[in-house]
Amino acid sequence: MAAPVDNTREGNLEAPTRHPLGWEAPEFWDHAALEAEEERVFDICHGCRRCVSLCHAFPTLFDLVDASETLEVDGVAKADFPKVSDQCYLCDLCYQIKCPYTPPHPWNVDFPHLMLRAKAVAFREHGAPLSARILASTREVGRLASIPVVAQTVNAANRNPTARKLLEKALDVDAEARVPAYHRPSARKRLKALDGAGTPQAAGRTRGKVAIFTTCYCDHSDPGVVEDLATVLAHNAIPTRLVERESCCGMPRLELGDLDSVRRLKAFNIPVLADMVREGWDLTAAVPSCVLMFKQELPLMFPDDEDVALVRARFFDPFEYLFERHRAGLLNTDFKVPLGKVAWQVACHQRVQKIGPKTREVLQLVPGTEILTLERCSGHDGTYGVKHKTYALSRKLARPVEKLVANAQPEHFTSDCPMAGGHIAHGLGDHPAAEHPLSLLRKAYGI
Template identity: 60%
Template sequence: MASTVSEGNLKAPIRHPLDWQNPEFYDEAALLKEMERVFDICHGCRRCVSLCQSFPTLFDLVDSSESMEVDGIKTEDYRKVVEHCFLCDLCYMTKCPYVPPHDWTLDFPHLMLRAKAVQYRKKGASFRDRTLTNTDAMGAPLANPVMAPVVNLLNSMRPARKALEAVGGIDAEAWLPTYASRPLRKRLDILPPETQGEPAGRTTGKIALFATCYMNRNEPDPGEDLVAVYAHNGIPVTLTPHEKCCGMPRLELGDLEAVCQHKEINIPVLATLVDEGWDLTALIPSCVLMFKQELPLMFPDDADVMKVKGAFYDPFEYLILRAREGKLRTDFKTPLGKVALHAACHQRVQNIGPKTKEALSLVPGTEVDLIERCSGHDGTYAVKAEFAKFAMKIVKPVVARVDAAKPDHFGSDCAMAGHHIAHARKAGGEPEHPISLLRKAYGV
């Protein structure tokens, strides 16, 4: 047994498919039994205590119980642990020594996802949570020249924010995204399928951009910056003909049927693009992870899902793959100085390495301070009234690193995380997306 455990610890983590369509997946008694098993392992280890609020919540429940063991926790209190998990995956990929192929096969994020799915099937979700995770329905009517200025103004007014907290449970102090009067899809033209690119390594040299809900309707400038950077490097960029939310917000809610519905809309479009020779990318790490990991784990036997997985790249991963084949221009005009770069959790767990840092470090006169710690934003967690204080607690060490660096620029591959960091800083300042910094360095 000792030999097996030792060998398991030395091997790379293995992620097993999510058996979400099996009726046993929703067996609440079986779920509670597995939660007790996993919580007991976590209680005996406690390595993940600093990652998020799920683990301190679990350990506090244990320590305050009569037995001071997991069996002393009321099963109805398990939900308190689940509520704080926003599926960043860091515990699985960076901390836990008991993940597969270890015999204990511990997968904390997917256990929390199962608990969320059981809860959603049993009770559904609140109006607030359904609204926050329905990004298409919320964003489509607001990102236009008429509504965007009105909504942005209201969200900047304290009385309106206090009312929103009282009625909708949205924290009055949390950073909220603004809406764009002119979405990214209105700014960029779609290139024809016969557009040619120059292949290099496993890249085709032409790429289709999955605009994402946030980059399309809230912060389109980095999308234009990506097109400029890629064009400067001879890489044609098109937008996907149409798209629906990648499904990550609904996944985090436990609404797996909605994830399936979104997949049925997105995957045929993306698979067709791959067949036409396009590689794929997105500017939100969570969306990239959805297509590279979560959908393949939910639908491992779907050939088109796996085809899309093989063609989906992080934007900076793509540039570095091209650089290794001598296909990345280094005619930078502007040094960036000191850059404090937050590595987004959903980028880190893609197992591609710090490609954004690698790309920015190619710019002469640039020093990148990489901060590998969760920001605590998650897209929705940080704006909910009951969780906002914990999001501010989680981001505090990141803010300290940014402040200590005294950077010329700071930001994150996750634009929302960047704004959350800026919001938490007393020094203020505006975050800059790294693709925008690379465009600035090129001077294009």
């Protein structure tokens, strides 16, 4: 019997409250307990169906229910439950903007954490295909593919249809999917001379000097975005440097359910970042997923770690940081170049940071600029948008955004997530091509 729908959300007028993941408790890994919780939550979701349009996880669940003999969750074989978690890419939108039953509601529904638990249990019990583990090794792949000669060879192969068919067979990367190009030198090598010199001026929550976490993607595949970020910060008289050393933030491993690797990466990154925070540095990164990892995912995995909490408090989305400066009258608004109409796709992992549309609010400061806000998922979401078995679904999820962009005929199309932006632009034949908002802001400054 489906759970009754409680649209009044009685006793739950507060904002959603996230409980720690609890992954170090033995019961987290108990397979029978997991299936019992899946059945409980799936029953609530079946009675509501509010999230049916968000991603393919919910249609998968509801199709299983509707095809069962009982037309209820109890008629769905538990062996089919992984079909639901396989379609969840942990965007968190169902938790943050859709679900009426999140804590403090007594039903205590946290669908993303349940799907993460299912992925983690499956990974611990069965591991993951070699192809999935390679795709999740973003830092290692980036370093290897950025070696001189190797970079040119990899990029040429990625443009070759025959090589792409072989890649599809070997690594499950769809032959039609857009894959990143690799560049040398990396962002860290290009910007190694940044010394953070200058006098910081505090404003609001910001302390006025920033260390940039380059991210695996930007370091090796989009170093220009990190250069744009550093240039914009310098133009606003904000002392800037790179994080002393870094590894992957851990998001690709989290999405795989490989929580032990997330712990390993946390043990590498957090001490470095925490020491820099103690030295007075604020932190930022140009990829929303990496920012979210330090703002939310690691704190929920390690709620009692003081260094994790310290890093969380000082990690900012770039436009969140710039708008905080603007509130205090310290943002340089001497813009030279109007941007015209800009179609801005709001990245899911930026939406769930609960900071508001700070990218739009900053870009709207540029005279002669109109921002069209597109709050629809790109369908890319890490490796989901490149894997052969999910690529067609990712294109379907991206299609509404592509239509909105095409109909708007903007001068610029942008997304704070470079992978999401590239995925949508690919569906549009790069008319228009994707540009990062930081690149547009630099263009507006004329620098």
